[in-house]
Amino acid sequence: MKRLFKFWALALPLLLMTQSCSYIYDDCSNCAKYYSLNYRLDMISNINMQLREQLRADASSKTLKTLDNHFQNIFLPNTTEAHLGFYPVNGDEPILFNRTIEGRSTSISLSIPATDYRHVAVIGQSDPSISLNEGKAASEVRLTQFMTDTVVSHAEAAFAGTLDMDVMDNVNQNWTVNLYPADAGIAVVMNKNPKVSRIRTFIGGLATSFSPDDSTWHWEHASIMRTEPIEIDGTDSTAYCAVAFPSHAKTTGAKGNNTRANSNNGLWNVDIYADMPNGSITKTVLTLSEALKAGDIKVIRVKVNDDGGISTTDSNVGASVTLDWKKGGEYNPDL
Numbered sequence: 001m002k003r004l005f006k007f008w009a010l011a012l013p014l015l016l017m018t019q020s021c022s023y024i025y026d027d028c029s030n031c032a033k034y035y036s037l038n039y040r041l042d043m044i045s046n047i048n049m050q051l052r053e054q055l056r057a058d059a060s061s062k063t064l065k066t067l068d069n070h071f072q073n074i075f076l077p078n079t080t081e082a083h084l085g086f087y088p089v090n091g092d093e094p095i096l097f098n099r100t101i102e103g104r105s106t107s108i109s110l111s112i113p114a115t116d117y118r119h120v121a122v123i124g125q126s127d128p129s130i131s132l133n134e135g136k137a138a139s140e141v142r143l144t145q146f147m148t149d150t151v152v153s154h155a156e157a158a159f160a161g162t163l164d165m166d167v168m169d170n171v172n173q174n175w176t177v178n179l180y181p182a183d184a185g186i187a188v189v190m191n192k193n194p195k196v197s198r199i200r201t202f203i204g205g206l207a208t209s210f211s212p213d214d215s216t217w218h219w220e221h222a223s224i225m226r227t228e229p230i231e232i233d234g235t236d237s238t239a240y241c242a243v244a245f246p247s248h249a250k251t252t253g254a255k256g257n258n259t260r261a262n263s264n265n266g267l268w269n270v271d272i273y274a275d276m277p278n279g280s281i282t283k284t285v286l287t288l289s290e291a292l293k294a295g296d297i298k299v300i301r302v303k304v305n306d307d308g309g310i311s312t313t314d315s316n317v318g319a320s321v322t323l324d325w326k327k328g329g330e331y332n333p334d335l
Contacts, residue, residue, distance in 0.1 A: 034111040035167060038174045041082060041121060043104045043159055045181060047071050050297040063189065066232045067239060071185045071297060074243050075157040076104060081126050082179075084108075086165070087138040089116045096134060117165045120212050121177050124158030138162070143182065144209040144220075145245070150202070151225050153242040158182040160212035181295040182210045182217075184247075188227065188240040188270055188286075193304040198275040199240070201227040205268035206292070207245035217245055217294075224271065247292040266318070267291050270300065273325075274308030282308030283325035287318040 048068050051057075057064045084097040095112050101123065118138040125132035125143065129152050133142045143158055145151050159179040167173065188201055202224040207217035227240035247268035266287035274282040292298055302312045309321035 033113060033169070035114050035169065035171075036109055036111050037167060038172075039108045039110055040174075040176045041101060041106050041108065041161070041179055042176060043076060043101075043123070043179045045075050045104075045295065047075055047185070047297055051299065054297070054299040062234045063232050063237065063239070066230060067187050067241070067297075067299070070230050070239075070241055071187075071243070074155065075181065075183075075185070077156065078102065080123055080156060082106075083122045083125050083132060083134075084110075085120045085122075085134060085138065085141060086112055086117045087120065087136075089118060091137075094134070094136065112167060114167045114169045117167065118213070119163045119165050119177065121161045121163075121179060122158070122212055123160070123179060124154070124156055124182065127154050127156040127158070129154060130158065138213045139211070141213060142209055142211050142218075145223070147208070147221060147223075149223055151223055153225060153228050154183055154244060157185075157243050158210060158245075160210070160215075162212060182212070182215075183243050183245060184292050184294055185297040186227070186242045186244065186270075186292070186300070187230075187298070188272070188300045188302060189232070189237055190240070190302045190304050190310070192236045192238060193306065195277070195306045196274045196304055196308050197277055199229075199238070199304065200273045200275075201229075201240035202271045202273075203227065203242050203244060203268070204271060205266070206247055210245055219248075246294045246296070247288075249293075250289070250291050272302075272310050274304065274310075276308050280308075280324045281326055283322045284308075284310035285320045286310065286312065287320070288316060289318070290316045 051064055051067055055061060055064050080101050082099050082101045084099060086095040097110065099108055120138050120141050122143065124130055129146050131144050133140065135141045160182050161177040161179040163175060163177050165175060186203055204224045206225065208220050208223060209218045225242050225244050227242045230239045230241050232239055250267055266289060268288050270286040272284045276282060300314065300317060302310045305311060307323060310319060312319060
């Protein structure tokens with residue numbers, strides 16, 4: 001009994017110390033008061049509509065079904081993780097949360113101190129090829145691809161949204177944050193040619209990082225992205241697909257982070273390597289003059305010719321073919 005009394009005699013002062021702000025000083029100015037807020041995240045995307053417009057196909061199209069299924073799983077998975085950053089405008093330490101998101105819209109209840117915030121919500125940081133810099137301020141938040149010469153397609157599309165929030169004392173408040181894609185999708189659809197042994201397709205000229213606070217993309221270094229071949233069931237075609245940050249925007253003025261003046265009118269490119277049975281490689285460079293914007297799903301239809309060269313009837317796509325580009329044994333791309 002004495003031992004039990006001694007324990008409580010020691011524990012009670014400690015309990016009072018840890019709860020001092022709530023139990024002793026009701027008006028303690030140093031104690032942060034947390035207030036609940038109702039918060040909803042909405043992911044905005046129209047993949048199916050874009051694919052229908054580009055393919056000019058109805059719902060029964062096998063190509064439409066294949067591409068829609070592929071990109072829906074990447075852009076709008078059933079479950080994903082959102083990183084929620086609340087950055088006080090007075091420079092205090094940010095408050096950070098990670099929350100599981102189910103479906104296109106999720107409601108979340110959070111408790112944070114009452115003050116003015118710049119809020120940044122990000123999805124895509126779970127992708128193994130992307131790192132997230134949380135930063136001390138909203139302007140420092142950045143999603144960055146691995147700094148390698150060849151990168152893989154994003155397995156989870158990046159989305160982001162921002163909001164200025166004034167969290168007030170003892171007031172019921174509700175916010176909705178719209179998350180917009182920071183990525184774009186590309187599908188290069190081509191026929192299978194029995195005279196070509198293998199096709200490899202890469203995308204170049206795209207951004208390597210993204211800052212959500214002001215919706216700007218950055219090009220820190222030159223890199224190419226390896227596409228993923230997707231077989232279109234019931235056809236003789238393959239779609240080489242990638243999900244990536246967008247291209248430069250078209251401009252004739254001064255350069256900026258998101259713009260580029262280009263003398264050959266090419267804003268981004270698709271490099272296609274065709275391995276021939278005799279060991280040679282035919283390289284085709286498709287140059288695209290139309291900007292690839294965040295949220296876009298770009299479908300490029302091409303034909304594989306007998307010599308391994310690629311041709312297209314798209315007036316916005318230029319093609320440059322090099323036969324016997326390099327002997328197969330000498331070509332070792334960074335894959």
